[in-house]
Amino acid sequence: MNFELSQRGQQYLEKTRQFIQQHIEPIEADFWHEVHRTNIGGDWTTWQWPSVLEELKAKAKAAGLWNMFLPDETLGAGLTIQEYAHIAEQTGRSLIAPTVFNCNAPDTGNMEVLWRYGSEAQQQQWLMPLLAGEIRSVFCMTEPAVASSDATNMQATAVVDGDEIVLNGRKWWSSGLGDPNARIIIFMAHTPDDSKDRHHQHSMVLVPVNTAGVTIERMLPVFGDYDAPHGHGEVSFDNVRVPVANFIGGPGEGFAIAQGRLGPGRIHHCMRCIGAAEKSLELMIDRGMNRVAFGKPILNLGGNREKVAEARIAIDQARLLTLYAAWKMDNFGNMAAMTEISSIKVVAPNVLEKVVDMAMQIHGGAGMSRDTPLTGFFAQARSLRLADGPDEVHKGVIARIELAKRGYSRRSR
Structure with missing residues (x-):
């Protein structure tokens, strides 16, 4: 290694x-x-x-x-x-x-x-x-009416009608929907087919943003901030029609494509979290050594030096685990790295949340403002504990794999 x-x-x-x-x-x-x-x-x-x-x-x-x-x-x-x-x-x-x-x-x-x-x-x-960076795109998966951590709950549909696909449903937390350069949506939906198992009944479909029946209902604020001009929106699809050629990989291939998409993407998210945590730690140290309270730099008060040490340990652990996951994916593929991919998706956002919270505390009132990137980092960390699968789902994946190593199947009690 x-x-x-x-x-x-x-x-x-x-x-x-x-x-x-x-x-x-x-x-x-x-x-x-x-x-x-x-x-x-x-x-x-x-x-x-x-x-x-x-x-x-x-x-x-x-x-x-x-x-x-x-x-x-x-x-x-x-x-x-x-x-x-x-x-x-x-x-x-x-x-x-x-x-x-x-x-x-x-x-x-x-x-x-x-x-x-x-x-x-x-x-x-x-x-x-x-x-070329000429346009931006949107990914529509999460739905407001169902528990979207279980993608088989999906209610949005993509049904073949002759040489067209008819799309219906409502999505939210569709990132990038507010971007003025957003031109294309990847829409994931249920494509009913009784001849296939439940993991081959979903599809990804390309939908131009300006297609008739696509309605951007609203943008959703994260902790009161709309993340403009990127935006996370709610969008409805009402009898939207696009050519059958707009299926990506064909009908029923949505889950397989999603797994291929999420592996590298989770590495990206997690390493960006680690970079944000490093930046937060630097800001924390600089602020703590340049602000004085009770005659001392505030980093020398209240166990704050221990917090610096805890942050360093946590960041380095998260980085090593993420690099190991990336190494395993490069050498053995996504499926061989399932435990590590789920592990880092839990670890990295939680480490960032912990470190940025420490940094915000050291900054006092300034930590709650936009004078530093800390509030943006905090929103990023807390959001990522839900996005691309909540912590609980990833822990469930890890536990399932560990039980399987000991011979216990999904049906074991």
Whole structure:
């Protein structure tokens, strides 16, 4: 087992680190001030990104720091999952860096789905503009009326009618739905077929955002913040019709595609959490050593030094576990790394939540404001404990695998 980066991977990592330091960190505070000044409330129809974002994206593309998540050497950087994991950690230190490098969710997962499973026509129409950063995409899976942690509960339908697919249902927490550049939705829905088992009765369908019957009902705030101009929305599909050719991989293939999509994506999420935790720890130390109370730096009061140590231990443990999961995926595939993938999905957001909470406490009132990225990091951590499967589901996966090692099946009591 070797976590050392190749020379190529190290070069990408160092270039990414320098780009963030030189081009993103100096403008990030002003960037978010502009976002919050101009994108007010839930009226997503007026949301816009600050113009500097396109300037940064052009610089990143010119520097070759573009689509680094994609293992294809022609369309992406050709890095392994483990190599990209280190880069994801660096981008996690910033709330806009993933977008600058065209490595942001949900686009990374959607692009990987189209790259792995899309037809040539689908790739030309949707993948290439996404890879160019010309458009954004949305992933619609979670539903408001059912417990969506069990995807077989899904009520939205995708039914074949001649040469068309008829879509009906309501989705929410559809990330990126408010983005002014959102053009395409991947819609996951039930495709009833009595001849197939329950894990072959769901499909992924490509739906242009402006298709008749697609209605964006509202944007949903996270802790009172609409995450504009990205947005997490609720959207209804009322007898939406698209060509049968819009199935990704064919009807009934949705679950298999979802598993392929979620493995690398969880590595990305977890390493970004670790990067955010590192940034939070740095902010915590600087604040704690530069603020004085009762004649001492506040980091020297109330067991705060122990908190620094606890943060360091937790971050390093999470990083090593995530790199191990990435190494295992690179060498043995997603299925061989199921325990590790579920483990990191529990560990990394919880570590970030713990570390950022410590940092917020050290910052006092400033920790509750937008003067630092801490509130954004906290919302990210708490949201990720639900997104892509809640903690409880992942712990259930781990327990099931452990019981199976001892000969106990799903039906064992």
